[in-house]
Amino acid sequence: MALSANDRSIAGFTMAGHSLVHWFETSIPIFLVVWLAEFDVSVAVLGLVLAPSYGLFGFGALPAGILADKYGPKRLVLACLAGMSLGFLVLAVSTSIYAIAAGLIVWGLAASVYHPSGLSLISTGVAERGTVFAYHGIAGNVGIALGPFVAATLLIFFPWQLVAALLAIPGLFAVVYGLSADFDPTGGVEGMDASEASDKALSLSDLLGNTRTLFTSVFALVFVIVTFEGLFYRGMLTYLPEILQGLPALEGFTVGPDLEGIEPSRYIYVGFLVVGIVGQYAGGKLTDRMIPSRGLLGIFVVLAALALAFIPVTGMGMAPLLVLCGLLGFFLFAIQPFYQDAVAVHTSADSRGLSYGYTYLGEFGLGSGSIAIGGFLLDAFSLATFFAVLAAFALIGAGLSAGLLTLLDRSESPRAAETGSDD
Known part of the structure; x- marks a missing residue:
């Protein structure tokens, strides 16, 4: 079925927002390598600078969802786009590590608004939700890959301050586009208009009651x-560019004789993210054939094994390193559809928005703790210790997933318990 004009307008608006959130998010680790040299700080210090911004990216999701219900998701998404661009413009004029921290905090606070607002807009405004959610996911994956690719390429030719400013330009264009976008934000819900939607915003007592229900289930x-999963994801995603740059396997390696100044580690990181797009697609397909807890258990075990294998494999040369990074990228993103599906099947429809707000708080908020932890480990201990701790996060996730699977095995039909079906 073809999308209606309203569905197309919302799809374009949210696809722009989703791609840009991840465009900014995944370009930041590329700058990390430059800032370490520019400001002569340790990895631990820079980890403490990065952690609050990524923490806000997660912790801000819950209040952002409440504000989106009250004031409308379009306003919140526009504020997100403007705020993220402003954050990178602050980076562009930064001359100290403190200014860097301020710019990143502005970005993190603004970015936290997107997911609850954008997903809320699609869920209430679109008739063909499945199709638009698919386009929305693809746009996010494109941003994940393009952000670091463009940042790495521009850094070959321009100083990092100018690159930060150039990266902000698409966000500013998106704001202009969004202001002109015309759609009904409640067009997908029969008999509801925008004023009624804001009247349905959760009161404090509703929020506390629904939260209590969620966390006693x-x-x-x-x-x-x-x-x-968030602790593993954020630690790996943040420090991999810096780790790759310092590996003996890449010493003396050049992309081409006429391309002096290109850091191959940055493009390996981009490749890692591109493979992640395939992993996320494959994981989504597998959720139709496998209960979420079993998929989570299996992928956590694989991630732990890959983290533990990083040090010995990277000593084998370039080819094994590329294979390892490809596998890490694939499984790091393949796990995401499984936990998203697990949230859906273990919560009721009327608390789904709140449950995803808490999900992003755990994934991006609490998960950002690995930025500070990782910076400390890389500064005070060996690289092997860093990957051992990441492996421990994955093994704990595997153990908890096994517990979830065991819990469901006690029911008469584990698949029905986890999928909500009667099969």
């Missing part, structure tokens, strides 16, 4: 599982 275990 199986969702509480799912939330902890997602948090440990």
Whole structure:
């Protein structure tokens, strides 16, 4: 079925927003390598600078969802786009590590608004939700890959301050586009208009009551599982560019004789993210054939094994390093559809928005703790210790997933318990 004009307008608006959130998010680790040299700080110090911004990216999701219900998701998404661009413009004029921290905090606070607002807009404004959610996911994946690719390429030719400013330009264009976008934000819900939608915003007592219900159910275990996935995800995603640059396997390696100044580590990181797009697609397909807890258990075990294998494999040369990074990228993103599915099947429809708000708080908020932890480990201990701790996060996630699977095995039909079906 073809999308209606309203569905197309919302799809374009949210696809722009989703791609740009991840465009900014995944370009930041590329700058990390430059800032370490520019400001002569340790990895631990820079980790403490990065952690609050990524923490806000997660912790801000819950209040952002409440504000989106009250003031409308379009306003919140526009504020997100403007705020993220402003944050990068602050980076562009930064001359100290403190100014860098301020710019990143502005970005993190603004970015936290997107997911609850954008997903809320699609869920209430679109008739063909499945199709638009698919386009929305693809746009996010494109941003994940393009952000670091463009940042790495521009850094070959321009100083990092100018690159930060150039990266902000698409966000500013998106604001202009969004202001002109015309759509009904409640067009997908029969008999509801925008004023009625704002009247349905959660009161404090509703929020507390629904939160209590969620965390006295199986969702509480799912939330902890997602948090440990977030600790692995954020630690790996943040420090991999810096780790790759210092590997002996890349010493003396050049992309081409006429391309002096290109850091191959940055493009390996981009490739890692591109493979992640395939992993996320494959994981989404597998959620139709496998209960979420079993998929989570299997992928956590694989991630732990890959983290433990990083040090010995990277000593084998370039080819094994590329294979390892490809596998890490694939499984790091393949796990995401499984925890998203687990949230859906272990919560009721009327608390789904709140449950995803808490999910992103665990994934991006609590998960950002690995930025500070990782910076400390890389500065004070060996690279092997860093990957051992990441492996421990994954193994704890595997153990919790096994617990979830065992809990469901006690029911008459584990698949029905986890999928909500009667099969």
